[in-house]
Amino acid sequence: MAFEHAPAKLNLALHVRGRRADGYHDLETLFAFTAFGDSLTAEPARDLSLTIEGDFAGPAGQGDDNLVLRAARLLQRETGIRTGAALHLTKRIPVAAGLGGGSADAAAALRLLAREWGVERSRADLTAMAAELGADVPACVASQTCxxxxxxxxxxxxxxxxxxxxxxxxxxxxxVPTGPVFAGWDGVDRGPLDPELHLGELRNDLEAPAVALVPAIATMIEWLAAREHCVVARMSGSGGSVFALFRSMAAASAASRAVPAEWWSAYTSMRQPGGDGGPQ
Structure with missing residues (x-):
């Protein structure tokens, strides 16, 4: 059985610069990845299939539109491979949460199946292919800060x-569906994202429209910002997950133990360069 980790994505900052004629938005975002995430396995099979377990298996959906199966079919189409695979996803990342769960799973499928099927494609090739699956999938292929x-x-x-x-x-x-959050953006360009600046000087321009839809997002950010040794507290992506970076494991662990029961939480660490992560 072959295994691939699918690290959860964080947007350390997200600056929306403008609306595009194609309906998308011009963004500048700082992607980073955590040691926490989903897990994908594959076993040889004649056809493609997918089973899902875990806390968020239901919302992820096991139909043909699941991004894991779409990624597998895309790799088949691009390479001419006719081999199948019995895929199994352990779903730990919340769905529609701004953590790139579906994108991470699709990227993991591309990496795993390219390796198992003996596809001679570079990481750049897989990244270009990933763009067909969604805007966040290319970043998830490498799962490194960018x-x-x-x-x-x-x-x-x-x-x-x-x-x-x-x-x-x-x-x-x-x-928190992405569409309504982007639709609620006020259209104001508040300036570029300079990755050289301290994270506290950056922002997420989608926080305000997300909070308008789910006020609890603001409550969680305020709660995290008040924890001892919190470096920065911010919403990730289009919400509704939020995160806080801490100066010490002890401070983060203390905050984790104090999280109110009504909120889902995961205490982990940021992924090391070249690391394969692993669920925590």
Whole structure:
């Protein structure tokens, strides 16, 4: 049985610069990844199939539209491979949560099946292929800290200085659809994202419209910001998950133990360069 980790994605910052004629938005975002995530396994089979277990298996959906199966079919189409695979996903990342769960799973499927099927494709090839599956999928292929521009698919590796830092992620247990959040953006360009700046000087321009839909997001950010030794507290992506980076594991652990029961949470660390993560 072959295994692949699908690290959860965080947007350490997300600056919306404008609306595009194609309906998308021009973004500048700082992608980073955690040691927490989903797990994907594959066994040889004649056809493609997918089973899902875990806390968020139901919302993830096991139909043909699941991004794992779409990624597998895309790889088959692009390479001419006719081999199948029995895929099994352990779903730990909340769905519609701003953590890139579906994107991470699709990227894991591309990496895993390219390896198992003996597909001679470079990481750059897989990244280009991933853009067909969604704006966040290319970043998830490498799962390394990078600056994303365009729709988020134009990637430049950066060092945000967060590798190995303890992080606490929280979610109000309310799915937050991406479309309505972007539709609620006020259209004001508040300036570019400079990855050289301290994270506290950056922002997420989608926080305000997400909070308008789910006020608990603001409550969680305020709660995290008040924890001892919190470096930065912010919403990830289009919500509704929020995160806080801490100066010490002890401070993050203390905050994790104090999370109110009504909120989902995961206490983990930021992924190290070249690391394969592993669920925590």
């Amino acid at each position: 600056l994303g521009t365009g729709r988020g698919e134009v990637l430049t590796p950066v060092d945000a200085g967060v590798a190995g830092m303890p992080v606490l992620i929280m979610n109000p247990r309310v799915p």
